[in-house]
Amino acid sequence: MKTVFAFDIGGTAVKFGLVAEDGRLLKQGEVPFERDLAFAALCEQLARLYEDTMAGSPADALAVAMPGFAAPDSGVVIDGGGNVPALRDGSITQALEQRLGLPAWFGNDGVAAALGEVRYGAGQRLNRFVLITIGTGVGGAVIIDGQPIIGRNGHPPELGAIVVGNDDAGEPLSLEARSSAPAMLQAYACQTDAAAVSVRQLFEQAEAGDAAAEAAIDATCRGIAQAAGALINALMLEAIVLGGGVSGAGEALTRRIRMLLPAYVWPSLAAKVDIRIAELGNTAGLLGVASLAFEGLAASTHARGAWQAAKS
Incomplete structure (x- = not known):
């Protein structure tokens, strides 16, 4: 069964957890959000949360729920997100992909929470x-x-x-x-x-x-x-x-x-x-944004399968 390691970044806390395809939250935690963190420091904090939690057992993908509107092609917050200003300074998903070597998906935190409730709550x-x-x-x-x-x-x-x-x-x-x-x-x-x-x-x-x-x-x-x-x-x-x-x-x-x-x-x-x-309480955003990553993984697998079939 595939798993996604999800983050939900809010104005007072960063929630994180490992989500299974069936919606089970296998691991979870929360740390206070430090508003003064620069973009690079925030990326490093998230990467270390993943590494410490997973202890060498990798997930299949990453997912990030965050406030505001992020540009679809980059993941940089371009509107709203005033409570998490560091997200305007770079693409958190691209940075995590480079740092951890895993594909990453992102979504607005409110929409992610609603998706979590639709699919699991x-x-x-x-x-x-x-x-x-x-x-x-x-x-x-x-x-x-x-x-x-x-x-x-x-x-x-x-x-x-x-x-x-x-x-x-x-x-x-x-x-x-x-x-x-x-x-x-x-x-x-x-x-x-x-x-x-x-x-x-x-x-x-x-x-x-x-x-x-x-x-x-x-x-x-x-x-x-x-x-x-x-x-x-x-x-x-x-x-x-x-x-x-x-x-x-x-x-x-x-x-x-x-x-x-x-x-x-x-x-x-x-x-x-x-x-x-x-x-789902405060886990709704984690589960909802993880579901986006599962959809992305499935689409990627389907695309690879279609390519291989066309090639053969």
């Missing part, structure tokens, strides 16, 4: 849904008839750019600016003299009766509900699937969004849509 039972990933940034993907909707050149949807209101200066406020993890913590800090806490602690404080924590979470959930409502109204979705680090709050998150959603959705559509947490 919550999306297996859904035809039309949107995955919204909420973490250091906000991303995700639109799935129609089991396939991600992307631009002709591979550009992923920019769900974090959906406008959900106005800021204090009257300027348009994006979903990412309102509902990402940093935005949630900043909203709390603006109401209190307390130091910023983790999102998990914020939910715990809200459950314990902290009004400022509850207000910060409510603002976040209202932004998600507003964006989700627009998508449901336009696309007649079966579900909104929530992923990313903030989705670790589970029912405490989905309960609030369910309560807010009817204000933004046509009633007959609201009655049919489900709000659920991604089944």
Whole structure:
């Protein structure tokens, strides 16, 4: 059985793991993302993670999920990806191919996470849904008839750019600016003299009766509900699937969004849509981008077989 070693590079952590063709995660780990790392240092870090994890037993290919839009022909991030600036300075997949001697594939992290859910998680039972990933940034993907909707050149949807209101200066406020993890913590800090806490602690404080924590979470959930409502109204979705680090709050998150959603959705559509947490959690991106590599390996094998048949 073929295996792919996958990386999922985010604004706060680099997740990695060895994925089997049937979707089993055979090995996995996570290290903090160092924002100040230069491109060459990031490449070396990823290569060493592979070498240390595999200990001389090579995978068949590599796969990298990353934020923003990477040029299809090079893998260099050319739009977005502000939380991982080093990816704009070179092709991470080309560098890893040269360093490790393995073929490498790449994809947008939100689209990869949605593919993971479609092929191995919550999306297996859904035809039309949107995955919204909420973490250091906000991303995700639109799935129609089991396939991600992307631009002709591979550009992923920019769900974090959906406008959900106005800021204090009257300027348009994006979903990412309102509902990402940093935005949630900043909203709390603006109401209190307390130091910023983790999102998990914020939910715990809200459950314990902290009004400022509850207000910060409510603002976040209202932004998600507003964006989700627009998508449901336009696309007649079966579900909104929530992923990313903030989705670790589970029912405490989905309960609030369910309560807010009817204000933004046509009633007959609201009655049919489900709000659920991604089944694969933080492994969705790894599994999804690995599936792209498996497809690439299969296509390469088919092409070699066709060439050999034509030659004989």
